[in-house]
Amino acid sequence: MPSPTRRIGVLLVNLGTPDSPQTSDVRRYLNEFLTDGRVIDMPAAVRYPLFQGIVVPLRAPKSAKIYQLLWDAERGSPLLYHGLDLQKQVQEKLGTEYVVAFGMRYQNPSIEKALNELRDAAVDRIIVLPLFPQYAAASTGSVQEKVMDIVKTWWIVPSISFISTFTDDAGFIGAFAARGKAELARHKYDHVLFSYHGIPERHVLKGSQKGYCKLGSCCNSYNKNNRYCYRAQCFETSRLLAKELGLNADQYTVAFQSRLQSRLRDPWLQPYADEALKEFPAKGYKNVLAFSPAFVADCLETTVEVGMEFKEMFEQAGGAHWQLVPSLNSEPEWVEAVVEMIRKN
Ligand SMILES: C=CC1=C(C)c2cc3[nH]c(cc4nc(cc5[nH]c(cc1n2)c(C)c5CCC(=O)O)C(CCC(=O)O)=C4C)c(C)c3C=C
Numbered sequence: 001m002p003s004p005t006r007r008i009g010v011l012l013v014n015l016g017t018p019d020s021p022q023t024s025d026v027r028r029y030l031n032e033f034l035t036d037g038r039v040i041d042m043p044a045a046v047r048y049p050l051f052q053g054i055v056v057p058l059r060a061p062k063s064a065k066i067y068q069l070l071w072d073a074e075r076g077s078p079l080l081y082h083g084l085d086l087q088k089q090v091q092e093k094l095g096t097e098y099v100v101a102f103g104m105r106y107q108n109p110s111i112e113k114a115l116n117e118l119r120d121a122a123v124d125r126i127i128v129l130p131l132f133p134q135y136a137a138a139s140t141g142s143v144q145e146k147v148m149d150i151v152k153t154w155w156i157v158p159s160i161s162f163i164s165t166f167t168d169d170a171g172f173i174g175a176f177a178a179r180g181k182a183e184l185a186r187h188k189y190d191h192v193l194f195s196y197h198g199i200p201e202r203h204v205l206k207g208s209q210k211g212y213c214k215l216g217s218c219c220n221s222y223n224k225n226n227r228y229c230y231r232a233q234c235f236e237t238s239r240l241l242a243k244e245l246g247l248n249a250d251q252y253t254v255a256f257q258s259r260l261q262s263r264l265r266d267p268w269l270q271p272y273a274d275e276a277l278k279e280f281p282a283k284g285y286k287n288v289l290a291f292s293p294a295f296v297a298d299c300l301e302t303t304v305e306v307g308m309e310f311k312e313m314f315e316q317a318g319g320a321h322w323q324l325v326p327s328l329n330s331e332p333e334w335v336e337a338v339v340e341m342i343r344k345n
């Protein structure tokens with residue numbers, strides 16, 4: 001008798017996005033996102049009333065206005081349509097031995113729906129690839145927790161593996177560098193900014209193994225002690241990109257964006273990108289190329305924050321030319337890099 005065909009399930013996951021840029025949908029999205037204990041690490045008894053009762057109702061209408069700038073009239077949220085494009089192309093490249101599904105940690109399509117598709121396809125094992133290059137408990141860790149919460153309710157639990165970080169993956173670095181090189185060929189730049197999504201410093205310290213990470217020079221090399229330190233990973237991605245682009249250490253700056261301002265005024269990873277870029281023109285950096293290598297698809301944080309808001313701040317501070325390197329989206333080199341990561345797993 002022929003042996004039954006064995007198929008491998010692949011689950012690609014990104015963060016999530018509202019169903020529409022209307023305030024009610026943005027509110028629903030933020031309510032789910034900002035009550036996740038891995039994102040807002042406060043006791044649930046404080047987190048729910050504070051965020052669902054005060055922070056989200058105040059933030060949702062403002063966020064909705066920004067989402068309206070981002071939204072594509074036909075295709076909707078870039079994070080979603082680039083994710084679906086990526087899923088389709090990775091499936092085509094991997095062939096019928098694999099079943100590729102796509103889900104979002106918050107809102108739709110849900111991780112549960114995507115996992116059910118894999119279960120219905122009777123896959124033998126599942127490879128989960130959270131689409132965050134650098135591991136953070138608030139992003140990759142949250143996806144891992146959600147997947148385990150769902151799968152633990154299944155009667156038959158398949159083998160599962162997680163690709164937890166691809167900070168230094170050659171395919172990822174090569175694909176981002178290629179996008180940067182295309183911009184560098186178009187214009188003369190004085191400086192490069194690598195801007196990463198920030199997280200509270202506390203999150204880094206909580207993940208520090210045996211007290212190794214102290215937010216100092218400990219993060220200057222990437223090694224077995226700090227493999228999951230978000231700050232060390234951001235520095236490593238930057239070093240590797242700089243090497244590919246032929247940049248010296250004084251030709252680029254690493255900084256952190258998107259901090260959620262709170263009355264608690266807890267420190268987030270520094271330097272803050274918005275403060276750093278305002279000083280660029282006075283340093284003679286009038287033409288700046290900005291990368292956002294914490295995101296593999298364009299989204300609110302790249303297109304609006306770096307591409308529009310930072311550009312305006314930079315020009316007001318006396319800068320001449322600001323350019324965002326588009327994200328990897330579903331570029332062929334990135335599709336190839338994802339396929340390689342899956343095959344290697
Ligand atoms: C790169 C990975 C991400 C980490 C780490 C992360 C941490 C983190 N984020 C917030 C708060 C917000 N983030 C928001 C948007 C957003 N965040 C990521 C990724 C990471 N977040 C993405 C891809 C996006 C964009 C989604 C899109 O639809 O385009 C937002 C919502 C937007 C807004 O209202 O400003 C918030 C809020 C915290 C608090 C945090 C770590 C503690």
Ligand SMILES: [Fe+2]
Pocket residue numbers: 197258
């Ligand atoms: Fe975020």
Ligand SMILES: [Fe+2]
Pocket residue numbers: 212213214215218219226229231232
């Ligand atoms: Fe560190």
